[in-house]
Amino acid sequence: MSTSDHDRLLIIDFGSQVTQLIARRLRELSVYCEIHPYQNVTDEFLAEFAPKAVIFSGGPDSVTREGSPRPPRSVYGLGVPILGICYGQQVMMQDLGGRVEGGKISGGGGTAEFGRAFVRPEGKLDLLRGWFESEREQVWMSHGDHVAALAPGFEVFGTSPHAPFAITADTARNFYAVQFHPEVHHTPNGAKLYENFVTLAGFGGDWTMGAYREEAIAKIRDQVGSAKVICALSGGVDSSVAAALIHEAVGDQLTCVFVDHGLLRLDEAEEVVGMFRDHMNLPVIHAQEQELFLGALEGVSDPETKRKIIGRLFIDVFQKYADQIAGAQFLAQGTLYPDVIESVSFSGGPSVTIKSHHNVGGLPEKMGLKLVEPLRELFKDEVRALGRELGLPAHFIGRHPFPGPGLAIRCPGEITRAKLEILRKADAVYIDQIRKHGLYDEIWQAFCAILPVRTVGVMGDGRTYDYACALRAVTSVDGMTADYYPFSHDFLGETATRIINEVEGINRVTYDITSKPPGTIEWE
Numbered sequence: 001m002s003t004s005d006h007d008r009l010l011i012i013d014f015g016s017q018v019t020q021l022i023a024r025r026l027r028e029l030s031v032y033c034e035i036h037p038y039q040n041v042t043d044e045f046l047a048e049f050a051p052k053a054v055i056f057s058g059g060p061d062s063v064t065r066e067g068s069p070r071p072p073r074s075v076y077g078l079g080v081p082i083l084g085i086c087y088g089q090q091v092m093m094q095d096l097g098g099r100v101e102g103g104k105i106s107g108g109g110g111t112a113e114f115g116r117a118f119v120r121p122e123g124k125l126d127l128l129r130g131w132f133e134s135e136r137e138q139v140w141m142s143h144g145d146h147v148a149a150l151a152p153g154f155e156v157f158g159t160s161p162h163a164p165f166a167i168t169a170d171t172a173r174n175f176y177a178v179q180f181h182p183e184v185h186h187t188p189n190g191a192k193l194y195e196n197f198v199t200l201a202g203f204g205g206d207w208t209m210g211a212y213r214e215e216a217i218a219k220i221r222d223q224v225g226s227a228k229v230i231c232a233l234s235g236g237v238d239s240s241v242a243a244a245l246i247h248e249a250v251g252d253q254l255t256c257v258f259v260d261h262g263l264l265r266l267d268e269a270e271e272v273v274g275m276f277r278d279h280m281n282l283p284v285i286h287a288q289e290q291e292l293f294l295g296a297l298e299g300v301s302d303p304e305t306k307r308k309i310i311g312r313l314f315i316d317v318f319q320k321y322a323d324q325i326a327g328a329q330f331l332a333q334g335t336l337y338p339d340v341i342e343s344v345s346f347s348g349g350p351s352v353t354i355k356s357h358h359n360v361g362g363l364p365e366k367m368g369l370k371l372v373e374p375l376r377e378l379f380k381d382e383v384r385a386l387g388r389e390l391g392l393p394a395h396f397i398g399r400h401p402f403p404g405p406g407l408a409i410r411c412p413g414e415i416t417r418a419k420l421e422i423l424r425k426a427d428a429v430y431i432d433q434i435r436k437h438g439l440y441d442e443i444w445q446a447f448c449a450i451l452p453v454r455t456v457g458v459m460g461d462g463r464t465y466d467y468a469c470a471l472r473a474v475t476s477v478d479g480m481t482a483d484y485y486p487f488s489h490d491f492l493g494e495t496a497t498r499i500i501n502e503v504e505g506i507n508r509v510t511y512d513i514t515s516k517p518p519g520t521i522e523w524e
């Protein structure tokens with residue numbers, strides 16, 4: 001069975017910021033779905049995709065504007081249930097003969113509405129089963145335009161003070177259209193609406209991790225045949241799960257290369273190599289290239305130069321080791337679904353480069369390799385579930401992200417071996433504290449940075465002149481935005497004392513309380 005044999009739901013993306021959340025809600029219900037930008041959804045595409053149901057996402061445009069985004073008309077003739085959300089509701093109304101008006105700032109009837117709102121149910125609708133049972137329910141609205149007249153066949157099943165057509169349906173055709181966003185956290189019971197929608201569309205919930213594992217293995221065997229595969233193992237969750245899965249599929253045809261650039265955390269290389277080599281019996285080349293990297297970084301303090309040097313050397317080193325594996329034809333990569341989704345860009349312009357992330361992007365063409373990307377259909381938490389399914393230890397699966405350039409970008413200014421040693425020890429104490437206090441899983445990422453300043457302190461009766469370090473801990477969903485973690489003063493005080501007592505070379509500890517934006521998570 002391949003993904004195309006599953007019941008498939010199509011999400012047509014009109015550019016909402018939260019379209020991915022719709023997919024998340026559906027995957028949680030074991031429903032296979034794909035997001036496609038409206039421009040790509042043609043009559044031929046629909047025929048080939050053969051969705052069992054369709055969802056229209058929200059979007060920033062106005063259907064009252066000439067040339068605004070629309071799905072092909074044939075979508076309404078597929079005979080499958082359709083759910084329109086916000087802009088998607090307005091599209092459906094306009095396409096099917098209703099009327100949409102631009103938002104008014106105040107006044108009765110339909111007006112622009114942003115934020116929390118309360119919807120009153122009107123009559124019974126299967127889509128709302130188990131949810132709209134009290135007098136009113138909280139939802140999240142974010143719309144400028146509103147529906148002013150329903151399309152023929154539609155009825156109203158819920159109203160809010162500013163959206164008289166908050167919930168509408170044509171039950172004969174199984175078309176549903178809501179003004180609010182059921183996929184967001186601020187619509188507390190919104191998941192129920194998706195559950196009811198997929199139930200009435202007849203989805204059986206056949207998208208499970210066990211099934212995915214079996215299919216992915218069959219697919220890898222089919223793609224790779226008897227050829228050899230190489231994988232750059234970083235020790236992160238994505239490349240580790242990809243490696244474990246490919247190993248299960250093709251065994252020793254896979255060789256992993258773990259590039260040790262000397263910028264790893266305390267005992268990290270041994271842990272990663274030990275786990276794969278000894279516990280999983282997976283062939284791993286431990287490329288000990290610390291001297292090469294640290295030598296090239298000597299005297300360099302500019303963040304982008306550091307990143308460029310590390311990125312370039314990484315590719316050279318990986319290629320050197322990969323060349324020793326005779327007959328390798330494939331390169332494995334832990335690419336995830338969010339990297340693959342072609343999002344709808346309304347600005348059109350290129351975005352500013354804040355930091356040049358390093359990856360092995362250019363390698364396949366350079367080395368004449370084909371890609372194996374067995375995680376392309378998964379979200380991060382699904383990758384974690386797959387890792388557990390494959391028997392990777394829980395503490396490994398739940399590890400915080402770690403950047404490719406490693407400690408280099410946590411050591412602002414010049415990098416020296418001595419500073420790296422101090423940083424490793426301080427970071428280990430900090431993470432130990434977080435684990436001991438049971439906070440590790442609440443925090444998205446935590447680490448220590450060693451600052452390029454030395455400060456005066458007093459320990460015992462003596463003067464010290466040592467480095468200051470900064471602790472960083474953030475909450476985030478995807479690393480794109482983040483907030484600092486609100487540790488208690490007791491925790492911060494205890495951690496500072498431990499670091500200063502246990503780590504020679506540090507006599508001052510600070511806590512970074514910058515959110516992203518305006519800061520970034522890493523210091524460089």
Ligand code: XMP
Nearest residue numbers: 356357358401402403404405479520521522
């Ligand atoms: P920033 O510092 O940009 O980081 O807010 C966002 C997330 O990305 C990680 N990061 C990287 N990951 N290669 C990576 O694989 C990189 O070059 C890189 N730079 C930052 C960072 O740790 C955080 O999780």
